[in-house]
Amino acid sequence: MQFHHHGYVSTDPRVQPAAGIGLDRPADLPDEVDVLIVGSGPAGMITAAQLAQFPDVNVRIIERRPGRLAIGQADGIQARSVETFQAFGFAERIIAEAYRITEMAFWGPDPEDPSRIIRTSSPEDDPTGISEFPHLIVNQARVLDYFAEAALNAPGRVTPDYGYELTGLTVTGEGEHPVEVTVAHTDGERTGERVIRAKYVVGADGARSGVRQAIGCTLAGQSANHAWGVMDVLANTDFPDIRTKCAIQSASGGNILLIPREGGYLFRMYVDLGEVAEDDDHKVRQTPMEEVIRKANEIIAPYTLDVKDIAWSSIYEVGHRITDRFDDVLPDERGTRTPRVFITGDACHTHSAKAGQGMNVSMQDGWNIGWKLGHVLDGRADEALLDTYSLERQVVAQNLIDFDKEWSTLMAKRPEELGDPQAVADFYTQTMEFPAGFMTEYAPSMIVADSAQQELATGFPIGKRFKSARATKVADTNDVQIGHFHTADGRWRIYAFADAAKPGEASALADWADWIADDPESPIAAHTPAGADTSALLDIRAIYQQVHDDIDLNDVPDAFKPVVGPFELVNLENVYAAIPGDDIFDVRGISRDGAVVVVRPDHYVAHVLPLSAKAELAAFFRGALRPAAR
Amino acid sequence: MQFHHHGYVSTDPRVQPAAGIGLDRPADLPDEVDVLIVGSGPAGMITAAQLAQFPDVNVRIIERRPGRLAIGQADGIQARSVETFQAFGFAERIIAEAYRITEMAFWGPDPEDPSRIIRTSSPEDDPTGISEFPHLIVNQARVLDYFAEAALNAPGRVTPDYGYELTGLTVTGEGEHPVEVTVAHTDGERTGERVIRAKYVVGADGARSGVRQAIGCTLAGQSANHAWGVMDVLANTDFPDIRTKCAIQSASGGNILLIPREGGYLFRMYVDLGEVAEDDDHKVRQTPMEEVIRKANEIIAPYTLDVKDIAWSSIYEVGHRITDRFDDVLPDERGTRTPRVFITGDACHTHSAKAGQGMNVSMQDGWNIGWKLGHVLDGRADEALLDTYSLERQVVAQNLIDFDKEWSTLMAKRPEELGDPQAVADFYTQTMEFPAGFMTEYAPSMIVADSAQQELATGFPIGKRFKSARATKVADTNDVQIGHFHTADGRWRIYAFADAAKPGEASALADWADWIADDPESPIAAHTPAGADTSALLDIRAIYQQVHDDIDLNDVPDAFKPVVGPFELVNLENVYAAIPGDDIFDVRGISRDGAVVVVRPDHYVAHVLPLSAKAELAAFFRGALRPAAR
């Protein structure tokens, strides 16, 4: 965490200095806004938190509820989401209060007495160390609270406007604020409708999205829903794995997904209620909780469950569905105009709760559109950037639906249909990277280069998220995860991995450093807004092959020691050294001739290229960003 | 973190349910209180935060300042303090914002050109892994903020009463509230004095303590002060170790202690201004900061320092001093009455800033008296317990003064006096355990047993702080630090290390478990207040020699699965297993026949004894605690 460089910070450094709109943000929803986000679920809140880092963008987030979410909905937090929380400044706090999954247990009928269940296997949850962050379970409300805090503590001081419901939306195409939205008050005191005009609208309004309907998207997928009885309960039981995540199948075909929850006592059970007939008309929702508990007891026999308190429960009905598009541009319009309305999260894709993906994928949708809108609205990038949202996220959603179909079909199979009793556990182990959130791989575009030079940094696959690795921060000799400095501040990172020479000696890195700092063609010169610090847009870091004792900061080129803030202080923290025995060059397969790795504001690797390819680097950024106004 | 067992917690689980006084705590300082703490520095705030865990105790903390401390004072946080922060629930947050010391660099005159300094060595800060927590540097104000939050979020909802100054104190010895304190308002609006009657007063009012004077303590020690120019600055420099903790000595005899600070830019310099003549009359305080900066530049030549902003500065004058007693009981009264007034922190002991101890030792003082007052006032222990405060902490203070004298004398020596240029670095490395806070070892008393059976658990020395170690939490298969569940909740911990048998088999542990749960002589039966959960006072945990896969929770005795809260839920989280390759029995030298380790509320090991020594365990607790009222 860096602070004090704008002057001494005595209180919580997580509260960043207000700027732009944040200096004087009106309490009431204004008539005109740059971005109107509809819905304060995970997708909407992360979009708001990201845009709050662009304080010149006037962003508002409306929510039909009168206040914060208190209880229920999703609870599975994949490691990719925890990485994301780290970028938004609250990973360590949410980890401290969440439940941490280390194993998943599979239970099935005892072949010797199928009326009893036995444990069939307990695979480790992340045997390969796919992330340095854990896999967590925590109430969705807490995730939203932390994002709300991040949005409020960011320079833009964004906070949800509760008690407003979107009732209509039209893209007029006219003027600077071409989207016209009608909103109604949902709290008793205020009545009537208002019209808000926005440059852009983000529909983060959940599975029954009104924004989706307004832009005429169609949902494809299963016609029928699947139903689960979901309960967050306080209970006593002799089921020995009650505090382990479990998939439990009984001989009768019943099945439970058991999720231990934060705090040591609470747990959630998804009791499968099967496919819902098309003419059911939500009758399944009348299933009494006593019936769900009775079913659960039946499934876990010979163990029993004594429920003391039902903290939350729901009959959760959902199908595998995906929209035909993620924005308001019709297929035959694509290329002729850029989108004005986007949909994110459950508004675009729904699927079973079995793989615990809903909240996680929704957050990545929201982050993706958030930084892009920030870039366009503060003049860093052309509107064309906004087409990449749909391009990137639609594929992810389709993969998710496909994965979830396979997984939930497998989990719903009766034991005799499965054949191999290990089939479910094996699938779980083999596909772990997907639900952990690390299979996303964006295709080449204006913000993702092709992988012609991937072999220079094999551990940082282009289009995938930058997987952090350890190095020594030279200035203070701390061994750190270099990825953890990549906070959600809207900046791009350029990691310059050095060739073999020491700082102070002639080298490809030294040449590159001179070029990036001084050449009029360099991306810093081309894209940094006039008057801003050189590191305001592109955060450039050097990683040397030497150990820290062999590096004198005085010999390191100025490109890696940017001057920041009103006191023109030198930032010494962007220079890293290899850790003996844990050398990042080996761990991530970096060429000993050096390499440049470009990472987008949302952690995805955008480019890998040699230190010598200066023109190519400049060209990449010319394609991604606008020339700075001077 | 455990929660939800008293009902669903939707918001921050760090906010514990209010209870007792906390349900309806008056905003204004009442006329009668159980405990009046004077001063909201580190010593006072930790006392308040600890007593806030005893919500039936009416505790108030007055502070002369109008509000929170904003800037300045100490910044060194030893690992023992970070352990303490963990117990109060904020270690992970303060670590995330603090500077972390991994090395300390020593600089001295270059023998070839003594006008220039060179680095003579850079020893690692904690080469032996003395704690799992780091050594930090952070503004004292942040430490106080976190304790303020902990006190406010605790059941007692304690918060400082700012703007009150103690002006007089008399121990009347009469009635239930035998200490009479006069306080004056320090804010302009309210004037006049008030009298507050207290059962006990804790003087945490700093080096010029009025409480100390009121109880007639005398200060012994150096007559003369030593002075430093202290500055928290934002500056640019070519001194290459500017972000490493450094001791810098120049040939001229000048010396600097350099402390990098949180946030990446700020650092502190202690520039030695030497002994202050007795007749100086604080003239040294008029030393202009320009003069201090000039001196600093002279010392670090050939490097230079370009100060851009002085965030805080002070001429810090202090001597090695210690009071003759830590409470109001005169030597010849000792044993005839128990103390009513205590002094803590700088009120008892002052010393140089060189070893960075002031804030740390003060916090341990405050924690020590805090839990003891809580025990006495809520009826858990006899008043005799209060005599142990002075007994325990006076020795620590004396050791601190002795250590600090040696250290600061060494650091102030001219290079030619030192002989060996490594002498300072060597002393630093050899004595590291002291400044890290782990040399405290309490002598036998009513709350510390003798070490007759120490060999059963050699890694948990009686009288020293319980050094955490790793084990698997069986219920959720998480590898954890068992010490991290020892929060500052005022409870004692009893760790029952098992003999070799598995749960379910006959064993010494199973016998012990039956006894502790069911025998009328057991400490649970003897001391747990009527109507409270069995784990309300003594938190009992089992550590098995097996790995977690070999333990079925259904076979574990009920003593280790206490029933808690209004729903009578079973707590499954007190059962641990050995981690293969990191076996706590080996790591901490535990007998394979098992052992019982008793740990006090403030983390100090109180007793080590065999599983068979039931009567001895009961007798120990009879000496420490009162029989519960029935």
Ligand SMILES: Cc1cc2nc3c(=O)[nH]c(=O)nc-3n(C[C@H](O)[C@H](O)[C@H](O)COP(=O)(O)OP(=O)(O)OC[C@H]3O[C@@H](n4cnc5c(N)ncnc54)[C@H](O)[C@@H]3O)c2cc1C
């Ligand atoms: C009742 C419920 C139960 C769920 N249970 C589970 C579960 O058990 N397991 C699981 O994995 N997932 C569950 N989910 C799904 C999971 O919560 C979602 O995948 C996740 O929240 C998606 O995030 P989102 O931001 O896209 O949408 P949501 O979290 O649904 O957020 C949408 C927000 O928009 C608001 N909104 C909707 N329409 C309007 C409007 N017109 N104007 C203003 N505001 C509007 C809503 O009030 C809501 O706050 C559940 C969802 C719901 C709604």
Ligand SMILES: Cc1cc2nc3c(=O)[nH]c(=O)nc-3n(C[C@H](O)[C@H](O)[C@H](O)COP(=O)(O)OP(=O)(O)OC[C@H]3O[C@@H](n4cnc5c(N)ncnc54)[C@H](O)[C@@H]3O)c2cc1C
């Ligand atoms: C100005 C100053 C600068 C310091 N600089 C350094 C440094 O550079 N390095 C270092 O290691 N240590 C420094 N210290 C010492 C370090 O801060 C202390 O060791 C540490 O704070 C001790 O904690 P404490 O709680 O015992 O006392 P303090 O932190 O001194 O707290 C005492 C509190 O009591 C209040 N108080 C005093 N009298 C009354 C009264 N009559 N009524 C009500 N309230 C009262 C004070 O306002 C203060 O808030 C400094 C201390 C001070 C006061």
